[in-house]
Amino acid sequence: xxxxxxxxxxxxxxxxxxxxxxxxxxxxxxxxxxxxxxxxxxxxxxxxxxxxxxxxxxxxxxxxxxxxxxxxxxxxxxxxxxxxxxxxxxxxxxxxxxxxxxxxxxxxxxxxxxxxxxxxxxxxxxxxxxxxxxxxxxxxxxxxxxxxxxxxxxxxxxxxxxxxxxxxxxxxxxxxxxxxxxxxxxxxxxxxxxxxxxxxxxxxxx
Amino acid sequence: xxxxxxxxxxxxxxxxxxxxxxxxxxxxxxxxxxxxxxxxxxxxxxxxxxxxxxxxxxxxxxxxxxxxxxxxxxxxxxxxxxxxxxxxxxxxxxxxxxxxxxxxxxxxxxxxxxxxxxxxxxxxxxxxxxxxxxxxxxxxxxxxxxxxxxxxxxxxxxxxxxxxxxxxxxxxxxxxxxxxxxxxxxxxxxxxxxxxxxxxxxxxxxxxxxxxxxxxxxxxxxxxxxxxxxxxxxxxxxxxxxxxxxxxxxxxxxxxxxxxxxxxxxxxxxxxxxxxxxxxxxxxxxxxxxxxxxxxxxxxxxxxxxxxxxxxxxxxxxxxxxxxxxxxxxxxxxxxxxxxxxxxxxxxxxxxxxxxxxxxxxxxxxxxxxxxxxxxxxxxxxxxxxxxxxxxxxxxxxxxxxxxxxxxx
Numbered sequence: 001x002x003x004x005x006x007x008x009x010x011x012x013x014x015x016x017x018x019x020x021x022x023x024x025x026x027x028x029x030x031x032x033x034x035x036x037x038x039x040x041x042x043x044x045x046x047x048x049x050x051x052x053x054x055x056x057x058x059x060x061x062x063x064x065x066x067x068x069x070x071x072x073x074x075x076x077x078x079x080x081x082x083x084x085x086x087x088x089x090x091x092x093x094x095x096x097x098x099x100x101x102x103x104x105x106x107x108x109x110x111x112x113x114x115x116x117x118x119x120x121x122x123x124x125x126x127x128x129x130x131x132x133x134x135x136x137x138x139x140x141x142x143x144x145x146x147x148x149x150x151x152x153x154x155x156x157x158x159x160x161x162x163x164x165x166x167x168x169x170x171x172x173x174x175x176x177x178x179x180x181x182x183x184x185x186x187x188x189x190x191x192x193x194x195x196x197x198x199x200x201x202x203x204x205x206x
Numbered sequence: 207x208x209x210x211x212x213x214x215x216x217x218x219x220x221x222x223x224x225x226x227x228x229x230x231x232x233x234x235x236x237x238x239x240x241x242x243x244x245x246x247x248x249x250x251x252x253x254x255x256x257x258x259x260x261x262x263x264x265x266x267x268x269x270x271x272x273x274x275x276x277x278x279x280x281x282x283x284x285x286x287x288x289x290x291x292x293x294x295x296x297x298x299x300x301x302x303x304x305x306x307x308x309x310x311x312x313x314x315x316x317x318x319x320x321x322x323x324x325x326x327x328x329x330x331x332x333x334x335x336x337x338x339x340x341x342x343x344x345x346x347x348x349x350x351x352x353x354x355x356x357x358x359x360x361x362x363x364x365x366x367x368x369x370x371x372x373x374x375x376x377x378x379x380x381x382x383x384x385x386x387x388x389x390x391x392x393x394x395x396x397x398x399x400x401x402x403x404x405x406x407x408x409x410x411x412x413x414x415x416x417x418x419x420x421x422x423x424x425x426x427x428x429x430x431x432x433x434x435x436x437x438x439x440x441x442x443x444x445x446x447x448x449x450x451x452x453x454x455x456x457x458x459x460x461x462x463x464x465x466x467x468x469x470x471x472x473x474x475x476x477x478x479x480x481x482x483x484x485x486x487x488x489x490x491x492x493x494x495x496x497x498x499x500x501x502x503x504x505x506x507x508x509x510x511x512x513x514x515x516x517x518x519x520x521x522x523x524x525x526x527x528x529x530x531x532x533x534x535x536x537x538x539x540x541x542x543x544x545x546x547x548x549x550x551x552x553x554x555x556x557x558x559x560x561x562x563x564x565x566x567x568x569x570x571x572x573x574x575x576x577x578x579x580x581x582x583x584x585x586x587x588x589x590x591x592x593x594x595x596x597x598x599x600x601x602x603x604x605x606x607x608x609x610x611x612x613x614x615x
Contacts, residue, residue, distance in 0.1 A: 030379035036514035
């Protein structure tokens with residue numbers, strides 16, 4: 001099963017770093033800005049299903065916002081990234097959610113990642129606000145750190161699980177227990193990777 | 207092909223002249239300007255002393271081979287061209303096309319980009335005026351001072367400044383030189399001033415990359431003048447006087463402005479000029495290397511996905527600093543069409559150079575990786591010869607297609 005994921009978020013929140021860490025387990029303190037978009041893929045096992053994640057990493061500058069639809073139009077999932085030390089970057093997440101729900105509706109699974117959790121001491125984005133917001137739009141929220149490799153497996157596993165379930169549901173032509181429409185589907189989030197080792201507040205919220 | 211013969215004629219070493227270069231007005235020097243001849247061997251020795259780590263030997267060889275390759279033009283450019291009372295730009299272009307020695311590069315770029323006047327007598331005065339003008343503009347746009355806090359600027363300008371500040375630390379990540387606080391400040395001011403003065407474009411990610419070859423070349427010019435040479439990890443505070451940094455900054459601004467004036471529509475909303483260039487590239491490759499074209503097509507790789515960056519950053523991200531400066535010698539020597547026209551043929555030649563490798567990759571992800579960054583691993587070992595071949599291939603392609611647009615339809 002091939003699943004398409006798009007990474008969206010403001011510039012320098014760590015989209016590319018998340019991808020490099022998750023897929024290649026590499027981290028560069030100074031990562032060049034992404035122009036247009038870049039691509040990486042990885043196989044992931046969800047239950048008995050092996051899925052090929054095709055991840056598109058997009059440019060963060062507002063100027064390139066218009067390119068978004070090219071990448072999210074036929075995506076199964078979106079990982080919206082913000083930087084916990086930068087409140088404006090969270091405002092941008094709200095914009096993306098609005099746009100995604102408006103254009104592609106509930107067909108796209110959304111996970112929100114609060115990146116740079118290793119910089120907790122510089123936090124600008126209130127946890128309560130984020131969690132409530134994520135819940136209100138039917139998205140899961142995770143804290144991540146590409147630098148310290150925190151929360152990424154969980155984040156992608158959660159997104160992949162949702163996408164696989166949605167696809168299987170579609171394939172079987174069942175309305176079933178999963179409602180891909182409406183954005184507030186009651187999905188069972190499988191997160192068996194041991195939450196205890198994670199930074200504060202990680203995990204699903206649906 | 208007469209054009210090609212003309213090009214080959216430029217390679218004639220007999221034309222080189224023998225004599226020591228002399229001080230040239232407008233050069234990046236402090237008041238004790240004009241120490242006379244540059245000593246290549248010392249310059250290269252400087253590399254050995256300064257560069258640390260596993261890259262050292264390779265970098266030594268690179269600096270060596272690049273300078274040797276351009277050596278035949280070296281004396282000619284210094285004595286015959288730069289010391290003339292009135293520089294003949296056409297002659298200078300034809301010499302610079304084949305590559306410049308790093309000691310003259312800064313000066314020749316300033317001339318070819320129309321920033322430095324061809325009249326030797328006026329040069330110092332004009333550069334002084336333009337440099338002063340730059341610093342007054344910086345004060346005028348509210349960006350004076352050393353910090354990053356500029357209360358005097360408007361809200362829109364603050365958004366612009368924020369984007370620039372976000373990108374500064376991500377400029378050429380592998381070269382510590384550009385992350386020195388004084389160079390970060392330099393980049394900030396140059397990019398900000400250009401963006402507020404060109405509101406139709408404003409700042410676009412990647413413009414920061416375009417400053418690097420200029421900064422690199424101007425710093426190298428100063429260091430070679432003092433029998434030293436530039437290293438990626440140079441201690442800027444110790445090696446570069448403030449006065450020189452200020453000149454480097456204003457010269458970078460003016461040269462960047464000149465370069466970008468020919469490709470403004472690369473950076474306006476939706477980047478039409480860039481889109482057109484990428485389209486032309488795909489058409490050239492379709493005509494000249496249909497196997498490669500079909501391979502990319504059949505694997506779902508679109509030209510825009512990799513060539514966007516090539517055209518947005520003018521290949522700065524695909525080569526290391528030595529090689530990109532050498533490549534830009536040729537592009538800048540092509541005059542106003544270097545980046546707006548010739549560049550697309552360079553991109554086509556680059557694809558042709560790696561055609562076999564690319565056609566050997568059959569996985570979409572791997573193809574993407576190679577085209578988006580993997581190529582740089584292969585160009586890292588490039589020297590003068592490889593760049594010369596690339597440029598001559600681009601020249602041939604341009605001769606074939608540029609005035610025969612119907613062929614690209």
